Amino acid sequence: MSELVRDIGEFALIDRLAKRLHPPAIDVIAGIGDDVAVIAFGGFRDAGCPYLLATCDVQVAGVHFLPGRITPYQLGCKVAAINLSDIAAMGGRPRHFLVSLAMPPDTPVAYLEALYDGLSEEARRHGADVVGGNMSRASSLTIDLTLLGEVMPDHLLRRSGAQAGDLLLVTGALGTSAAGLALVIDPELKATAEDRERCLQAHLTPTPRLAESAVIVREGGATAMIDISDGLMADLGHICEASGTGAELWEEAIPLLDATRRVAEAAGTDPLQWALSGGEDYELLFTARPDRAETLARNVTDSTGTPVTIIGAIRPPSDGHRLRHRDGSQLPLHAAGWDHFAR
């Protein structure tokens, strides 16, 4: 009979709903289609005036997290980090959180206090604060954060700036969060204490790459950026769609921790699949002019200690999306990342 959300999936739904909207005002630099809205707040006054950034993300108990498997303090850190990562992806600085909290009336106050401690601490670590919010009742704990930030107009990086020939770079390692999730779901999975801690930390308390983002925009040469929340394939797909390009990934270049490989082996999974479609790594995926990419990668690492790896290249749209193996063989990439409504 009537079409349901699960029939069309998250991204088609966003497209369908965006079409219903009236066009935004002239001061909206980026609206629906980026993770973060960009606004010339107060009008286009002068070049020294930052743009306003605004993003929101909701986390629902039982959907995005299992309350028994993450402490409320960790949960507070994580919900903050998810939004902070979106601001990092635009080249911006986070400033102010609004917290909308809906919960069952039998939620312990101490649980919420610990959640707020994590949230407030993670915000402070990155120069942000909490300035308001809203409390309400719901059947499941639901945490919806709005984060306001700022970015200088010449530092703004969007999904849409990539060009064929640009190289593709990523901070840190991929698939670690998926390995952590595997350990959350099956605590009996064999892993050393160190591997377990490393992977759980990536999943439960990811680090938003704000310091790395600041170096990237200061150095220049980057052309597009996104944070990896849906998975490498899906988020690369977002860049290619917005930029009108194809892309290739170099299989052997994709950075994986040894800890991730060992947990994958224990779980009987291919760790590359975790890197490609696991999601929630909150690393920065960005493109750069080929003559600037290596220097840029080195400068980010020198300033922050975070490794940066060149993992592929942007191609003309006719090339599609592919995964290239060292021996020359190629596979088409399917954007099989996270869809909130997929079966």
Next chain:
Amino acid sequence: MSELVRDIGEFALIDRLAKRLHPPAIDVIAGIGDDVAVIAFGGFRDAGCPYLLATCDVQVAGVHFLPGRITPYQLGCKVAAINLSDIAAMGGRPRHFLVSLAMPPDTPVAYLEALYDGLSEEARRHGADVVGGNMSRASSLTIDLTLLGEVMPDHLLRRSGAQAGDLLLVTGALGTSAAGLALVIDPELKATAEDRERCLQAHLTPTPRLAESAVIVREGGATAMIDISDGLMADLGHICEASGTGAELWEEAIPLLDATRRVAEAAGTDPLQWALSGGEDYELLFTARPDRAETLARNVTDSTGTPVTIIGAIRPPSDGHRLRHRDGSQLPLHAAGWDHFAR
């Protein structure tokens, strides 16, 4: 054993959680404690630069609305209006919405499209647009809106500016939304078609008082303002608490529609109780210097057609809160407005 949210209630919970937070940055003019955060975005540049306003409000199916008793188009209008009303209460202009939508996967796409139509239309009516958002899965439809707005620094009205001697004013009529809610809950309640439509409209598609707010701040003389979402008693309590004052309400002056009186009679309820603690009227409650109040009220009505009534006075804190009857008798007012976690 451990203290639960329902044991301490919404307002004590907000206080408890606010205490956990690090102090906000210097550019935060108003943070937790007002309905809307006020930020000197981009720093204190010049007097011609507006402050940024940011507010959020969540509506959960089964808690805030009954999906079968409000059309999705009406629901879209209402969730927008609730946030628009908060911006009106600060003397501001609404600008940009972010929409965070969480829903079961079996939600019909057409339902969400109609919801977006209402939201977009209500936003456009008041000069705002939708610039971003977020989709997710949840067991109940949950709509969390963030609204950004702006206010010129000399137009900003907060809860905290009332002084003993100021008069208390309200736009429109009170209790109409509660009458509408009574009709939603019991559709068999006897009422004329006209009364029914009037009260349902107030409850299902309230009108944010932005035009009235614009006249109030332009004319000057107002000292504090809030919108009536929790009920007259509770919201007057918020003004008094923030301003450090007492207050008296003049029973016979409280504006009630005849439609509300007739529906209350059919329901066997005192319509004054609906006006005092029904909530969701989204009228503006404001205070003004006694020598300015009458002119201000007249100018708002002349410009907008909306009646404005003087319903009481701000008193010294030692006078507490009371309801004064024409015959001179007085009753203490209990702030028995809406608490999201009350039994």
